[in-house]
Amino acid sequence: MSRQIIIKPSEHVMHVSPGETILQSALREGFSLPYGCRNGSCGICKGKVLSGTVDYGRYDEDTLTEEEKLAGMALFCCASPLSDLVIECQEIGAVKDIEIKTLPARVEKLERVAPDVMIISLKLPANQRLQFLAGQYIDILLKDGKRRSFSLANAPHDDDVLQLHARNYPGGVFAAHVFTKMKIKDILRFEGPLGSFFLRDSAEDAPIIFLAGGTGFAPIKSILEHVFYQEAGKEHKRAMRLYWGVRTRAELYFAELAEQWQQQHGHFTFIPVLSDALPEDRWDGRTGLVHEAVMQDFSSLEHHQVYACGSPVMVKAAYHDFTALRKLSRDGFFSDVFTPSTSHS
Numbered sequence: 001m002s003r004q005i006i007i008k009p010s011e012h013v014m015h016v017s018p019g020e021t022i023l024q025s026a027l028r029e030g031f032s033l034p035y036g037c038r039n040g041s042c043g044i045c046k047g048k049v050l051s052g053t054v055d056y057g058r059y060d061e062d063t064l065t066e067e068e069k070l071a072g073m074a075l076f077c078c079a080s081p082l083s084d085l086v087i088e089c090q091e092i093g094a095v096k097d098i099e100i101k102t103l104p105a106r107v108e109k110l111e112r113v114a115p116d117v118m119i120i121s122l123k124l125p126a127n128q129r130l131q132f133l134a135g136q137y138i139d140i141l142l143k144d145g146k147r148r149s150f151s152l153a154n155a156p157h158d159d160d161v162l163q164l165h166a167r168n169y170p171g172g173v174f175a176a177h178v179f180t181k182m183k184i185k186d187i188l189r190f191e192g193p194l195g196s197f198f199l200r201d202s203a204e205d206a207p208i209i210f211l212a213g214g215t216g217f218a219p220i221k222s223i224l225e226h227v228f229y230q231e232a233g234k235e236h237k238r239a240m241r242l243y244w245g246v247r248t249r250a251e252l253y254f255a256e257l258a259e260q261w262q263q264q265h266g267h268f269t270f271i272p273v274l275s276d277a278l279p280e281d282r283w284d285g286r287t288g289l290v291h292e293a294v295m296q297d298f299s300s301l302e303h304h305q306v307y308a309c310g311s312p313v314m315v316k317a318a319y320h321d322f323t324a325l326r327k328l329s330r331d332g333f334f335s336d337v338f339t340p341s342t343s344h345s
Helices: 022-028 067-068 174-182 214-233 255-264 288-296 312-325
Strands: 002-010 010-017 046-051 072-075 085-088 101-114 118-125 136-141 145-149 161-167 186-193 208-211 238-245 268-274 305-310 333-337
Touching: 010 022, 010 046, 010 072, 067 101, 085 288, 101 161, 101 312, 118 238, 145 161, 145 268, 161 174, 161 214, 208 312, 214 238, 214 255, 214 305, 238 255, 238 288, 255 268, 268 288, 288 305, 288 312, 312 333
Parallel strands: 002 085, 208 238, 208 305, 238 268, 305 333
Antiparallel strands: 002 010, 046 072, 046 085, 101 118, 101 186, 118 161, 136 145, 136 186
8 A cells, every 4th residue: 555755844745655665756756865875875865754664674784773763763765664654854956857767878988997997988869868967877777677876977068978987896797798798889778867966055165075986986077077167257166175095096097187177277176095006106195095185184174065975985984084073064974875786886
């Protein structure tokens, strides 16, 4: 039987079909709740159940603790209603008018930019365009019914070709296909745009720190290129810093582009950080964990916004340390978690 859910504070009403999670029903009915991984590991979709009961589903126990459950919290990407519900969460107005589509796309270009990073350029049919917000992602639909999520690395104003950054990793079936079998003119099907990792304009004066790990650079590239495009001709520009953490110098596959941005935009700073620099890298820049480089540079993040994209370990460490040790507001941290196979690549 269908369950009714009232969303506070908007007072929107939605109906959940049997077998649906709260998030699935919200997306189906056009309500934009925050979410990222959709598998219970990132915590972006966490909200409060004010009345009613839920089946919490399968999730990462580090992401939703027993104490939080006792306080009424649930992960809306995993939780299903067992009764009518009243829930509390902040809906995202900017997504609500964007249609989620399933489309075919042709592989137009494959460019290996690092030993384990391939840039895939996809061309849509002549009569189609994908409307999306900078920072969102798409799901590649595989023939076995599985999905692989990739952030869109191109900006929305530059949507003639969709750009994806794919990383090769051990055991990655689709990644192995990309690096060994994928060819120009192959046809892929995808669903999108998805996700709620995009720039918030609620704090127009707040300086921004972008934190990228590996191919987590992709959505941040989209956001930055769109910001630079929108800023043209404007006097007031928010201070922005990009910290990009990788293991070795070869993995900074778009370092020249980021350095070019720094030269062209006085309010933007690029800080690359290597965790496992090789002797042949001859690296004299920053080293260690990327979020710790931010901690070294800032004694307080009280009036900042942080946009973090990378592995669950990096994102969780950054969130914990920035909020606990650097006074970052919990509302000022936005993240997109890359988890191999089940989510982003």
